Every structure is written in C-alpha cells, then in structure tokens.
Amino acid sequence: MPRQEQQNKQIRDERKEQILRAALQVFARRGMVAAKISDIAKEAALSHGLVYHYFKSKEEIFTTLVKKASDRSMGVIYDAKQQRGTPLEKLEWMTEKILEGMESSENTLLFLIMMQASTSDAVPEEVKDFLTGEEAISPVKATLPLIMEGQEEGDIVQTNPVTLAITFYAFIQGLAINKIQWSDCPIPDAKLVMKVFRSY
Amino acid sequence: MPRQEQQNKQIRDERKEQILRAALQVFARRGMVAAKISDIAKEAALSHGLVYHYFKSKEEIFTTLVKKASDRSMGVIYDAKQQRGTPLEKLEWMTEKILEGMESSENTLLFLIMMQASTSDAVPEEVKDFLTGEEAISPVKATLPLIMEGQEEGDIVQTNPVTLAITFYAFIQGLAINKIQWSDCPIPDAKLVMKVFRSY
DNA sequence: GTCTATAGCGGGATAGAC
DNA sequence: GTCTATCCCGCTATAGAC
Numbered sequence A, B: 001m002p003r004q005e006q007q008n009k010q011i012r013d014e015r016k017e018q019i020l021r022a023a024l025q026v027f028a029r030r031g032m033v034a035a036k037i038s039d040i041a042k043e044a045a046l047s048h049g050l051v052y053h054y055f056k057s058k059e060e061i062f063t064t065l066v067k068k069a070s071d072r073s074m075g076v077i078y079d080a081k082q083q084r085g086t087p088l089e090k091l092e093w094m095t096e097k098i099l100e101g102m103e104s105s106e107n108t109l110l111f112l113i114m115m116q117a118s119t120s121d122a123v124p125e126e127v128k129d130f131l132t133g134e135e136a137i138s139p140v141k142a143t144l145p146l147i148m149e150g151q152e153e154g155d156i157v158q159t160n161p162v163t164l165a166i167t168f169y170a171f172i173q174g175l176a177i178n179k180i181q182w183s184d185c186p187i188p189d190a191k192l193v194m195k196v197f198r199s200y
Numbered sequence C: 001g002t003c004t005a006t007a008g009c010g011g012g013a014t015a016g017a018c
Numbered sequence D: 001g002t003c004t005a006t007c008c009c010g011c012t013a014t015a016g017a018c
Helices: A003-034 A037-044 A048-054 A058-082 A087-101 A105-119 A125-132 A139-153 A161-181 A190-194 B003-034 B037-044 B048-054 B058-082 B087-101 B105-119 B125-132 B139-153 B161-181 B190-194
Strands: none
Touching (some): A105 A161, B003 B105, B087 B139, B139 B161
C-alpha cells in the first residue's frame, strides 16, 4: 500500500472513531430519535456533512454502537466462564468486573444505549431484532448455565433460574441507569449484590 | 350548574382521560420525542386537532403523565411508612406492593415514562427538574429514613444507607424495564429482593 | 477529506369550518 | 366538541465547491 494511501486510511479510521465517540455521548444523553446529526458533528468538532461521508445514516451509527455494546456485555460473561472456581465464584467475578466497568463512563453509556435500543419502538427493526429477536443471544440466556450449575452444587438458591438471572440483570441495568443520571452515585460492592444468589 | 354544562364537563373529562391513556402507551413505547401527536390521536381514536383542544402541547401531556407517575411512586412509600411492624417489615411490604404493581401494565408504563424523563436530556427542563432537581423528593430520599431505622434496630445490613437505597431502586427500575420488553417475564418474590437488605 | 448550501420531508401547532 | 386543511420550522440527507 503506497505511503499516501496509508496515511489516508489512518485519517479515516481516526475520524470514524471520533464520530463514534461523539455519537455515544449524544445518543446516550438524548436518545436515538432526539439526537441530531448536528449535535454529533458539534460534539466531534467537525461539519455535519463529514458525518455523512463516514456513515450512511444516523441509523448506521446507532447500530454500530449497539453492536459494540452487545459484544462487550457478552464478552464479560464469556470471560467469567473461563475463570476458575465454583459457579458462584465465577458469578461474583463477573459482577465485580461489571461494577468496576461502571466507573468508566464509556461502558455505562454503551449500556444505556443498548437499553434504549431494546426498550423503544422508535428504533430500526434490525437493531431491535439483533437484541431481542428469536435468534438473539441475551445476557440472561448466556448466564443461565452458570446459575444452574451453581444450583446443582448447592451454592445458589433454588429459585427458578430464569427469575434469578432476570433479577440479577435488572439490578445491573438499574444501577447503570442511576450512574448516568448521577455520576457520583455510590456503586455497591459485588458481595452485596451476590446476596441474592446465595443459598446460605 | 345547568344540566347541559354537566354533560359537557363529563365529556371533557372522558376525553382527557382517553388521551392520557393513549399517550401513556405511545410515550412508553416510543419515547417523548419519537412519539407523534398523530400516534396518540390514532391510539385514542380521535383527530389530532382534538388533542390540541385538550392539551396545550405534547410537552404538557408528557408532564401530566410524569407527575402522575411520581405521585404514585411516592404514594407507596408513604403507605409503607404507615404500616405497622419493624422497618424491615415495612420495606418488605412496600416491595411486595411494588412487585404486585408490575402486573398492571399501567404502573409499569408510568414507571418507564418516569425513567425516560429522568434519563434523557431531550425532555423539557421543567420535567427534569421536577424529578431530579435540588428540591425534588426522590424515592431514594424518601426511603432513607426507613433504612436507617432498620439499621439502628439491627435488622438491616450496616452498609451505607444511600448505597442500599440506590441498590434497591436499581432492582426495581431494572425489573420494570424487563417487564416492558418481555411482558411474561417472571417477577421475583419480594423475599428474594429483600435478601439484599437483611443482616442475617 | 472537508466544508457550506440547500433540497425535501415530516411533524407540531393553529385556523377555521361544521 | 370535533374535524380537516395548512402553516412553518427543523432535521436528515445530498450536491457540489474547495
């Protein structure tokens, strides 16, 4: 690849990142519909025309971010399964990682966007399906095996595992939302959250 | 009041209710910004012109609903305090009521709207202030005394009470969101949620 | 690669007929 | 009290200059 072209590619990658970073802020604060391309352009400190040079549409930007968010969520679950220890310990490890992650605003904002995407109808069909369709692999589904193992081993309370998983993620979601509204909001210790699972 | 006028008043009240009911659905599903007056009109089965006959603006409808939602939330807390029993028992009673409330879609939708209102910037200043401003009386603040009493009595775990309250409402919020997306989603028992509070 | 100007459309809000 | 027609603004997306 000629020298010039390499430089151009670098610029292009940088710009895309820059736009995505800005879009994350704007989408999280205002929501997919209320977010204006001009807001994103302003936040990224470039013209709104340029945004369209890098992305086909507002929708495409949003979709890109949602996928990123989903990947990251599933990543933690995957990592948790690779840890060594009992299922309960793996869950605790995962909870710690997630709660730590809330200190990074990027993670929290990604989370919020994912939530908007699955909560609101005013979002492209494609995105909703990706998150909530038949084929979708949700955090709840992915965490289920871990919970069931823990129940077999007797560490985890014998409640319906789906209910447990939902309760767990409900809690995570709720905290993320709080964190957005009030960035100094105290985040509980993983141990506190884990009390729900424990079959003492 | 003359007969005719009474009838008119009744019609007006009905219409207002009808519009609010429809708006609740539409706002919850699409969000304040994406919701179109024409959507609301269609849902209420009347013309969009009529909506403006009863409400000044889309904003006014939204505000009305948010206030209603807030009143209802605070109502449960107030009722809980009136119950007899230990603070922990009062909290459990409250949790039961809230979880039961989730079976009613109206409650859940109101909740979701309240959340949108406090999460998104794309919402009139007045509404945001009402919920999150300095003067706002939040569920967290209102529940704090109950938690602190429980800690003095030793029933409730000795974690920072604000963290506890936030954690608790995070649960509730998260569950409500889940319930919206997936209306058959299993709701946990109050006992399960209360495990977080307990200082066994 | 980046900008400015503008087309084109959709929706909030209003006017006025019935 | 209810409806239809319409004004008007703002936003997405594109065209074209630099």
